[in-house]
Amino acid sequence: MKTALVHFNHSSDKNLTTWADMRTSKWKPNYGDMLVCAAILREVALGDTVRLSFGNLLTQSVDRALIRGSTYLHNNMDFDAVNKTLDSIDAPLAIVGLGAQNPTQDVTFLDQNEGAKGFVARLNERSKSISVRGDFTAAVLDRLGASNIRVTGCPSLFYTLKCPQISLPERLSTKKCALGVSLHSGLSDNIFCVAPKEARRAHVDAILYGIGECAKLSLFEQGVMTEFKVADEKLPMIERMEAASAVIKNIAGEKELAPQDLVRHMVSVKSIEEWLSLAAELDAIIGFRFHGNMVALLQGKPCYYLVYDSRITEFCDLYKLPYQDVRDGWKDPVKIMIEHDWDAANTAIQVCHAELKEFYQENGYNTVI
Known part of the structure; x- marks a missing residue:
């Protein structure tokens, strides 16, 4: 056949x-x-x-x-x-x-x-x-x-090939937690985003949260060239810092973030297997990419979405996942994930x-x- x-x-x-x-x-x-x-x-x-x-x-x-x-x-x-x-x-x-x-x-x-x-x-x-x-x-x-x-x-x-079962890691509620943030700093005013300015700005809040609240922070790029350059260890450091400055400017974070904040934490992957392996080391992933957060679910870990279009909202509603609109004020994602009904999510999945x-x-x- x-x-x-x-x-x-x-x-x-x-x-x-x-x-x-x-x-x-x-x-x-x-x-x-x-x-x-x-x-x-x-x-x-x-x-x-x-x-x-x-x-x-x-x-x-x-x-x-x-x-x-x-x-x-x-x-x-x-x-x-x-x-x-x-x-x-x-x-x-x-x-x-x-x-x-x-x-x-x-x-x-x-x-x-x-x-x-x-x-x-x-x-x-x-x-x-x-x-x-x-x-x-x-x-x-x-x-x-x-x-x-x-x-x-x-x-x-x-x-x-299995049905994921999401559970809360004990470390998630402590300062020892390891958090991933899936980035999409290139969002613009198009069919994929209802509020690009707010979505880009929400990146600042997510990055600052990870830096301030977690022992380990991984910022996952997912195909935006400037983000990729920040993570690319083959590039001279000056080029990585310049790329980081460009990302920070795009998300209006010049007053709160320094280029080294991004260089220190930015992660890039070049295979599905590497992506899943890195997700397995984390306690949760939050952020803006549907599949960027999904790799946490594939490892049985919780996630939290910052939504800006019908597509991600639809997925979150279907799987009963926690999320917030980027136009809303910042909320503590770990607190929400801990309080979330993951039994309902597992049933929906x-x-x-x-x-x-x-x-x-x-x-x-x-x-x-």
Whole structure:
């Protein structure tokens, strides 16, 4: 059996999901996409495969097509290119983890988008079910005419092939705690952010909190070049300090932060396995990146989100995770994580785990999760 892998953009080396040095490579990897691709490929048993990007045509025969879900449902998406690719595939389709993207949770925002309706019509016709990231996406799809929707969350949450069980480390409530902060200092006024100024400024509060309250602080860059340069030990220190100054200026933290604060704590990873290994050493991760915080959940550790768009809010609501809007005043994330109902979160994650298994099975994929 041959499977077309549609819009999979991962890379690997010696059985590791890894990527090239961002500073020297023309291709700039999306770390979260890497995790999603790797998770799907671990979760289902596949024979021969061929990879196909949106906008290209499949020129060989396949038995089925598995589409990596992402935030495709937005008004900037080139649905003509997407639908052209799907029409070239003469086989059943299955999309896993489809998401809608809007700064706010306005379910009507694609009502007049004919390309989106055509995309959904193709999924309806050629899929047994559609796997979506959460209730907001499900509501948007329903308005676009979708049928048989399964709310599975993101397949990346089951990268380990097990259902995560979150518990509070004893050290979290002490000054000995080790905290990670997932950064996204490059946020701007676009479909991915409703309040970029407040989101960038919230980075200052998160970094200061980590410096002041924790024995160990790891600031995780995730594909923003200036952040990457701060962490890059191959660069001369003066260049790293200059990059740190640029990040601090962008988040309006010149009065509170010094470049050495970032140089001392910035962390970069070049593989999924390294990312998970570093997360295992921490007691919790807070911050701005969905997958940047998820690596804590994959290690059974708590996380706390600072949200600024529909996508992250949708995930937090689905998994019953603690979060706050970046436009709200700063709140103590450790206190909130300690007081949070993690039994409810674990139950919600178990429901998504079961739904994802059902989705794979009803679309003809043997799963090992």
